[in-house]
Amino acid sequence: MNSRNPAIARRDFLKVSVAASGGLLIGFHFPGIGKLSAQQAATSSFMPNAFVRIGTDERVTVIVNHSEMGQGVYTSLPMLLAEELDADWTKVGYESAPVDPKYNHPAFGMQMTGGSSSVWSGLEQFRQAGAAARAMLIAAAAQQWNVDASSCRTESGAVLTGSDRKLSYGHLAAAAAKLTPPAKVQLKDPKTFKLIGKPIKRLDTPDKLNGRVEFGIDVKLPGMLTAVIARPPIFAAKMKTVDDARARSMPGVRKIVAIPAGIAVVADTFWQAKTARDALRVEWDEGSMRDFDTSKMMQDFRERAKTPGTSVRKDGDAEAAFAGAAKKLEAVYEVPYLSHLMMEPLNCTVDLKADSCEVWTGSQFQTIDRANAAKAAGLPPEKVQLHTTFLGGGFGRRANPASDFTVEAVHVAKAAGAPVKVIWTREDDMAGGWYRPAFLHAIAGGVDASGNAVSWRSRLVGQSIMAGTPFAAMMMKGKAYDPASVEGVDDLPYSIPNVTVESHQAEIAVPVQWWRSVGHSHTAFAVECFVDELAALAGKDPYQFRRALLQKQPRHLGVLDLAAQKAGWDKPLPPGMGRGIAVHFAFASYSAHVAEVSVKDNQVRVHRMVCAIDCGQYVNPNIIQAQAEGGAIFGASAALFQELTFANGRLQQTNFHTFPVMRINECPEIETHIVENNEKSGGIGEPGVPCAAPAIANAIFAATGKRIRKLPIRITEAV
């Protein structure tokens, strides 16, 4: 992978920045070896390293250092370990890791879940851990039998030798726990894999069907109170006065207290806290954002895009080539702010004592959340225990650099004098900021007389996710632009001789954050729609036009061809329907979508989406299929329905009725096809998202001749 790979860039930055700020461990490190075994021997289980515990009851518990937010890490990571251990899969379970440097992300140097990286970053770690445990179990059996370890083999949770001798792992656990872990282990030949690469069912499914699984919002503690917070209605607004007389007199209300995030109402139950919160009369000093208006913001973006921005990429001379092009086209694409809108609204439970603090929340950023919680509590980080619950969706929102929802809960706990759970209402969650930033792409391109693309110039305007965060210095590495803003256009894969990419960074006090697929969520839309427009300008088929420009990109071509072939690209569609295609590289994986749509009375209906995904060597095709389907629906929801707008500084959307999510009756048929190869493993949580919007937009053009240049899609605004 080249240095332009944005995923790598993000990795580098996290490694360096966390080291700089907290002195945390960096890089791959095989945890716990030799330290835990003696201590664990006493507790009738064998824990050869930080990632696995084998009980005398045969249970194999895999300790997972990534958060389960729907993407299946409580299954795919245990599969890696169980494969090398030769465990009996029916005895394998999972457990969420505590916060500890030994559970740091091997590439990012902190404990976290994001960047579609859990599986590829855990490949070595979990396989090594399983292989080390297996070697120790073999050694224990060999000792008991007084045979050479090399005469032993393993199968389904047992060590075997000869034709009739067999000892189960549970039997061997106590003896194995007394042994020294091996310094080096041999990993399996992939040809012998029994689990990896198979469509294994998820381990966490049953508990998600009977209410047993515990999300953050479900945490119960003795004597726990519940808090709801009145937060400023405008970003940067400050509380001026509060009249809480009525709220105070309401049943169940224990405390009303001003904290940095707003005014917290602490009560016995959620409903009491919420009704009392709604009864507060707060006067706000509306501050610098009181006139903020997204339509005016977009006008500003359009003006800025007329001037050159910071150079991101410059191949050849795009201006001269554009001037000399036989046919030329300029187009402006716009995308709005978006909410992550996890089904489980934000929440955090804190039990604060004089010298300790326990936190329960669905965190994607354990190291940072613990450090920020400790700071808020006035305790050293090692006095703070953070329990990662199941996450009712994450999509990036629960990886907040400021730990907003954790820190405020610590502040409330300080005042509450009892364990307290802070719950955000849906409206609180939507108005709470940290959105996918709004972006504008102004693109100019030209083709020569034979229809070959000769020039491309992209100018982006939008907010940086990194600027102003503790990550800025390292992430941007002295660059005057944010790589997360331009990822997916800075590495434009098409063979066009003259390419310019420029970035304008907008400074707006709306907090923005990574939203499933980050920059790719808008760059793929702009790039893939404009490529489609260039194809039409050249009078060529959009699939063939892309093919011709991707001859040097075999993996792009692979997914493009697969999607086109499976979709039946050349088969005619009934009148009123259209087919659109898009291809994109993100998070070390390649994806292509073909969408089939119809348009009637200005309403778009997506009938079918065919997704091709190349994520290199894969672990669980069942989960990959689920992520590809979910990604397509996530992307299509945004494309068809979603936007956050502000007027007079206030957010105009409040809940699912004004910020809709695709529903089952609107959901197309989705087919997923996975490319088989031996390439390095890539991500899967996010790569399914970016192509959905451009594939649908391009299908609308095929159906109607109208171009979609603004999301969400409104046929009445098409050009």
Place this chain on the structure above:
Amino acid sequence: MTAFTVNGKKVELEVDPSTPLLWVVRENLGLTGTKFGCGMAQCGACTVHINGEAVRSCVAPVSRAEGKSVTTIEGLSPDLSNPLQRAWIEEDVPQCGYCQSGQLMSAAVLLRDKPNPSDDDIDAAMTGNICRCGTYPRIRRAIHRAAEMAAKAGAR
């Protein structure tokens, strides 16, 4: 005093009768399988049954349950033997899982009324249940599969 039955057990509570049933079930009764998603009957995560009918418990005051029988996900079948739960396992439906209690409770009423539902029946019955992870294709397959399982079980 509010009295009703939850998953076959009688309960009596001192609670403001205007409190939504959702929060009584979750906080007073400790049955947290029923989820809060929107608070305005938009997402279906809070779906329970009152006397067998699907109700969005986030907008149903607890007084509406007075004297009635409430079923939550915990009461659908604790041992996962309901054909819907078995089909959900077969199709490996959940991703994050947060919406699935509500999905199952809506699907249970659908199958009771239409043991062999068409895709249109599924659309009509399930459109009030949002899944942000996008498990809809699997939910559809699982409902068809559960219908087949129930039919086979009935035929035996």
